[in-house]
Amino acid sequence: MSLETARRVLRIEAEALKELQERLDAGFERAVEVLLACKGRVVVTGMGKSGLIGRKIAATFSSTGTPSLFLHPAEALHGDLGMLLAGDAVLAVSYGGETEEIVALLATMKRLGLPLVTLTGNTRSTLAQASDVVLDTSVREEACSLNLAPTASTTAAMALGDALAIALLERRGFNHEDFAALHPGGRLGKKLLRVRELMHAGEALPSVLPSAKMPDVIYEMSRKGLGMTTVIDASGTLAGIITDGDLRRLMQKRRGAVLELTAEECMSGKPVTIASDEFASAALRLMEQRKITSVVVLDGARRVAGVVHLHDLWTLELF
Secondary structure: OHHHHHHHHHHHHHHHHHHHHHHOOHHHHHHHHHHHOOOOOEEEEEOHHHHHHHHHHHHHHHHOOOOEEEEOHHHHOOOHHHHOOOOOEEEEEOOOOOOHHHHOOHHHHHHHOOOEEEEEOOOOOHHHHHOOEEEEOOOOOOOOOOOOOOOHHHHHHHHHHHHHHHHHHHHHOOOHHHHHHHOOOHHHHHHOOEHHHOOEOHHHOOEEOOOOEHHHHHHHHHHHOOOEEEEEOOOOEEEEEEEHHHHHHHHHHHHHHHHHOEHHHHOEOOOOEEEOOOEHHHHHHHHHHHOOOEEEEEOOOOEEEEEEEHHHHHOOOOO
């Protein structure tokens, strides 16, 4: 019985989204233009369930490059009207379009000259009539078996809010760098970390000159603890790398004679490298593809900037 109910709810909400998609017209483009032209913040407002959807829309706007805040309409009538400023735009969410607390804000919106975009299921409502752009979020039925609790209608409103946010993101040219700047913490922030933020650099970078004797090379590898060392010439240019695996293979082949060799004679001359401004996830993908545990990081001038190790990426839980 519960499984049947779940399927029915999902079917009704999916159908509501499909009908919403088919109903979209030039009004959506006008809404995007209004919000894009906003010089202040997009102030989202709504009561009850619509208010909860409005909070999510405001959060999505803010995280994708459109400065936004949520204004509770009832609180606005009791002192928070000062949150509305000239230059803002208002996005109202009200399925019936007659929410008293939002209607009561119309005079202030008009006095400040704020454009109003409304998501509503009633395009003939008071809010719709007062709006610069109306987006129809009507649904044939709610998923609630009583056809009362906002379910399909709130799904439609939230999805349309997401559509507006992503359309604005694309129009603003919001990119990975912008997203990373707004998401420094949590799993998203970790995925957007740059290689330069994780690499072993400076004194932590294992490096030897091409002329270094192998005892010194082995000491450097042991001291830095990354299982490898870079071989860098006097100009800072990467000449090659030597790994634990290289050492084992040399020992098997040359035995004790290895200690008489130089780094240049033992190194791999074409190591895998990555740019310092690449994402950490790109470094992980490169290591998986090449079946290696470390990558040399190069700066913009192709000089050695550091080394990023597989263990550094494990701690980010990117797997």
